Amino acid sequence: MSSLAQPAAPATAPDWLDLVRRKVAGIRYGQVYIVVHDQQVTQIECLEKTRLPSPRPASGHHPDSD
Secondary structure, three states: OOOOOOOOOOOOOOHHHHHHHHHHHOOOOEEEEEEEEOOEEEEEEEEEOOOOOOOOOHHHOOHHHO
């Protein structure tokens, strides 16, 4: 019976993984992009969105009903 050789797991997480974790923990709404070139993480982009509360019509009156 043959077994498939598996690459050895790194002893510690790569530096970029910790950075991604911090970026994700630091935003409430948004996206974190990981850019890879030649099998290496070369860039991490963070896009944060600010959500505004939905406006509520005053006293149930629709503004276009005049």
